[in-house]
Amino acid sequence: MEDRAKSKPNFGTKPGVGVDDRPHLGPLDQAIGFHLRLAQNASFKAFKRHTGEADLRPGWYAVLNIIHHNPGITPIALSRGCGRDKSTITPVLRDLLRDGLIRRGTIPTDKRSYALFLTEAGEERLTHLAVCAAAHDAELDAIVGDKKDELIRLLRRIVTVLD
Numbered sequence: 001m002e003d004r005a006k007s008k009p010n011f012g013t014k015p016g017v018g019v020d021d022r023p024h025l026g027p028l029d030q031a032i033g034f035h036l037r038l039a040q041n042a043s044f045k046a047f048k049r050h051t052g053e054a055d056l057r058p059g060w061y062a063v064l065n066i067i068h069h070n071p072g073i074t075p076i077a078l079s080r081g082c083g084r085d086k087s088t089i090t091p092v093l094r095d096l097l098r099d100g101l102i103r104r105g106t107i108p109t110d111k112r113s114y115a116l117f118l119t120e121a122g123e124e125r126l127t128h129l130a131v132c133a134a135a136h137d138a139e140l141d142a143i144v145g146d147k148k149d150e151l152i153r154l155l156r157r158i159v160t161v162l163d
Contacts, residue, residue, distance in 0.1 A: 050132040064126040072115040
């Protein structure tokens with residue numbers, strides 16, 4: 001019982017509501033996956049602030065970056081590279097195509113798939129996002145300090161083991 005009491009965050013005194021109306025987290029307080037998600041959300045919000053782009057969607061920078069470094073990549077290879085499945089990569093590609101940031105090309109040896117390339121507008125957007133990403137990463141580096149290599153190693157291990 002004492003261990004459970006120790007793990008319970010002390011957010012406030014009203015039942016079910018903590019300080020600033022934050023709810024008690026219960027077992028989520030010690031759940032790695034939950035905190036990964038919170039960190040991901042916070043990181044994306046901060047990155048979005050750096051860009052000044054209200055319409056920026058999660059994953060756009062990663063997708064543009066991977067296409068830039070792999071011109072002619074297929075959607076399947078792209079989804080593997082950015083850790084997304086087909087159901088989540090398809091809407092991203094649809095938005096980037098609609099906005100003229102990427103274009104499709106043919107693959108003569110595979111009529112069922114297509115190749116992806118950045119447009120000139122996509123290269124310009126990527127350049128802007130890369131500058132913002134560098135500033136954002138410097139901010140994250142300052143937060144994690146000398147634990148960066150360890151954090152990245154642990155995150156890669158999670159991906160390797162679970163994926």
